[in-house]
Amino acid sequence: MTAQRPRYAEEAPYKIHGGCGLMGLCDESGTLMSGEDAILAMAIQHDRGNGLGGGFAGYGIYPEFPDHFAFHMMYHDVRAKEDAEALFDEYFVVDLAEPMPTRPVKRITDAPLLWRYFLNPHPRKLEEAESSAEDYVVKAVMTINATVDGAFVASSGKNMGVFKGVGYPEEIGHYFRLEEYAAHTWTGHNRFPTNTPGWWGGAHPFALLDWTIVHNGEISSYGINSRYLETFGYKCTLGTDTEVAAYLFDLMLRRHKLPLELACKALASPLWEEIDRMPAAERELMRSLRAVYGPAMLNGPFAIVLGFNGGMVALNDRIKLRPLVAARTGSVVMVASEESAIRAVMDSPDKVWTPKAGEPTVARVAGMDWPIHGDLHLSPTEVSCAVTGTETSCDFEEARA
Amino acid sequence: MSYTAAVVEGYSDVAPQVRRDGGVTTVDARGVYYRRVNETVRQAISDGATHLVLTGVNGQRYIGTGVSAHGVRIDVHGTAGNDLGMLMDGPMIEVFGNAQDGVGNTMNAGTIVVHGDAGDVLGYGMRGGHVYIRGDVGYRVGIHMKAYENLVPVLVCGGKARDFFGEYMAGGIAVLLGMNTQFPEEPVAGSFLGAGMHGGVIYVRGTVEPWRCGKEVGIFEATEEDMATLVPLLRDYCSAMGMDFDEVTSQPFTRLAPFSHRPYGKLYVPL
Numbered sequence: 001m002t003a004q005r006p007r008y009a010e011e012a013p014y015k016i017h018g019g020c021g022l023m024g025l026c027d028e029s030g031t032l033m034s035g036e037d038a039i040l041a042m043a044i045q046h047d048r049g050n051g052l053g054g055g056f057a058g059y060g061i062y063p064e065f066p067d068h069f070a071f072h073m074m075y076h077d078v079r080a081k082e083d084a085e086a087l088f089d090e091y092f093v094v095d096l097a098e099p100m101p102t103r104p105v106k107r108i109t110d111a112p113l114l115w116r117y118f119l120n121p122h123p124r125k126l127e128e129a130e131s132s133a134e135d136y137v138v139k140a141v142m143t144i145n146a147t148v149d150g151a152f153v154a155s156s157g158k159n160m161g162v163f164k165g166v167g168y169p170e171e172i173g174h175y176f177r178l179e180e181y182a183a184h185t186w187t188g189h190n191r192f193p194t195n196t197p198g199w200w201g202g203a204h205p206f207a208l209l210d211w212t213i214v215h216n217g218e219i220s221s222y223g224i225n226s227r228y229l230e231t232f233g234y235k236c237t238l239g240t241d242t243e244v245a246a247y248l249f250d251l252m253l254r255r256h257k258l259p260l261e262l263a264c265k266a267l268a269s270p271l272w273e274e275i276d277r278m279p280a281a282e283r284e285l286m287r288s289l290r291a292v293y294g295p296a297m298l299n300g301p302f303a304i305v306l307g308f309n310g311g312m313v314a315l316n317d318r319i320k321l322r323p324l325v326a327a328r329t330g331s332v333v334m335v336a337s338e339e340s341a342i343r344a345v346m347d348s349p350d351k352v353w354t355p356k357a358g359e360p361t362v363a364r365v366a367g368m369d370w371p372i373h374g375d376l377h378l379s380p381t382e383v384s385c386a387v388t389g390t391e392t393s394c395d396f397e398e399a400r401a
Numbered sequence: 402m403s404y405t406a407a408v409v410e411g412y413s414d415v416a417p418q419v420r421r422d423g424g425v426t427t428v429d430a431r432g433v434y435y436r437r438v439n440e441t442v443r444q445a446i447s448d449g450a451t452h453l454v455l456t457g458v459n460g461q462r463y464i465g466t467g468v469s470a471h472g473v474r475i476d477v478h479g480t481a482g483n484d485l486g487m488l489m490d491g492p493m494i495e496v497f498g499n500a501q502d503g504v505g506n507t508m509n510a511g512t513i514v515v516h517g518d519a520g521d522v523l524g525y526g527m528r529g530g531h532v533y534i535r536g537d538v539g540y541r542v543g544i545h546m547k548a549y550e551n552l553v554p555v556l557v558c559g560g561k562a563r564d565f566f567g568e569y570m571a572g573g574i575a576v577l578l579g580m581n582t583q584f585p586e587e588p589v590a591g592s593f594l595g596a597g598m599h600g601g602v603i604y605v606r607g608t609v610e611p612w613r614c615g616k617e618v619g620i621f622e623a624t625e626e627d628m629a630t631l632v633p634l635l636r637d638y639c640s641a642m643g644m645d646f647d648e649v650t651s652q653p654f655t656r657l658a659p660f661s662h663r664p665y666g667k668l669y670v671p672l
Binding site: 352 | 412435459460479482483499501502518520537539563564565583592612
């Protein structure tokens with residue numbers, strides 16, 4: 001089948017200018033929090049959006065199905081549902097399929113059919129595909145989004161889910177009954193669509209496997225990023241720039257196993273003149289990184305929060321063209337577009353600060369597998385080691401001596 | 402799974418509770434939508450109130466925005482929202498907490514004192530009045546400040562600043578002390594200090610590495626003439642913040658000023 005852009009009746013032909021709001025909340029002790037705090041943080045930032053998109057991602061929400069891929073699906077009509085379910089039946093073993101639990105909310109109208117599936121790759125098909133379960137799922141997501149008319153995968157990771165749609169985030173949160181879910185990590189988004197229409201699939205977070213992205217800003221390098229991603233089998237079909245950030249993290253962190261610092265520096269590259277001032281080893285590393293991952297650089301203003309099983313990472317563009325504030329109280333780390341969102345949730349934070357442009361703010365849940373290659377806060381030598389994996393570059397003691 | 406019909410709301414669109422006690426008008430802003438808070442403040446001022454105390458503030462935008470009045474004082478308890486004192490003409494605002502982005506945006510006259518940190522684009526296009534911040538400030542602080550005759554805006558930041566401090570500055574005085582900071586390891590200012598600057602002056606307590614400055618900027622030691630300008634400003638700042646003037650002036654200051662008033666004068670002129 002050819003990769004065609006699906007038709008969505010929800011798409012509007014007009015364009016509105018404005019901003020966005022976001023939040024991320026993670027308890028590094030792994031303690032679960034209900035969705036109410038996430039909703040409150042976004043409700044405080046109500047005026048950063050205009051009701052054309054709101055959404056949340058929660059991690060640790062499906063303890064009954066920790067090892068199943070949880071597919072959150074949006075269907076334009078019954079036909080789309082039948083087409084997608086035919087694919088599920090062929091390529092996966094579905095252990096539970098059910099409508100998403102929702103409640104009526106006054107301003108939430110024209111919702112698509114919302115279903116969720118707990119499934120795993122069909123063992124024989126997976127063996128035939130000669131790929132990892134994750135690559136198998138990615139391919140299925142790309143196929144559904146690109147070829148099943150009116151069907152859209154909102155999320156496809158384990159023990160997590162994305163809840164999003166057209167409306168203000170607090171309305172979307174009530175609609176999806178988020179207070180009934182408990183997560184160690186939440187992210188949230190309030191959309192003010194700028195360059196692309198506000199539609200259910202175009203709301204944030206954008207997700208692939210358990211990576212989710214909420215984003216404030218605009219990615220003016222979308223063209224080069226999406227062409228680059230196509231060469232690795234990703235299909236950008238959702239008509240919104242943020243999609244590329246989710247796929248770039250999947251590519252760099254999961255498939256290429258780049259350390260987090262390097263992936264962040266590829267997206268928010270230091271300026272050339274900054275690189276010139278770096279110590280020799282770091283300078284060479286950054287030059288190589290920009291040469292190899294040039295097409296992965298996100299040009300334009302952004303503040304993003306990447307969520308995954310194990311924590312979250314918040315990142316700004318290299319010259320901080322979008323707001324981002326961070327805070328910590330005990331084991332709880334929180335980021336948001338505005339300090340008020342943090343203070344609405346945390347009574348008296350131990351520390352509130354604005355992260356530096358281009359430098360990741362990281363929250364890591366204790367006791368969980370860390371899906372990212374390399375440990376946190378690597379030195380340039382350690383990063384070189386993680387990238388090349390050769391023994392000589394990993395012999396730190398010798399290098400330091 | 403238990404069903405609870407939780408309705409989480411950021412702010413309620415209701416009039417705030419107001420209490421008048423002698424000369425003080427107290428407005429309980431906790432959980433009240435910014436429009437209702439600001440309507441109440443404006444109404445109170447037009448009814449003759451001269452001292453307002455806003456309690457429970459958390460993120461309400463536009464406090465003091467567009468208020469044109471002299472001899473009015475507004476105390477803000479909590480985190481002041483974006484565009485605090487935007488286009489303000491005269492009042493004195495004192496924030497007991499942090500302020501978010503856009504403090505003093507295009508402000509005309511008056512004073513804003515923040516006993517905490519402030520965010521990005523502080524003092525954007527400011528054309529008069531005083532803004533005093535106790536702690537650290539964000540990116541693009543003092544961007545495009547301007548001055549005209551006796552309207553000279555003054556910005557004093559007690560902590561450290563990120564990149565683009567005084568970017569495109571066209572007039573006024575911006576002072577950076579680097580003292581009350583939660584980033585002791587960081588430099589006093591980030592990169593692109595005074596980039597594109599073509600008017601006004603930046604004073605930095607201590608020294609600045611030349612590579613941090615925009616190419617339009619000259620770096621000088623502050624002269625006696627400079628100190629004659631600075632001393633009264635710093636005295637005023639110290640008294641507002643309860644800081645020790647002698648400690649503030651215990652280090653020499655660096656003066657940053659543009660080489661040219663019209664760096665782009667030849668750019669658009671036909672040859």
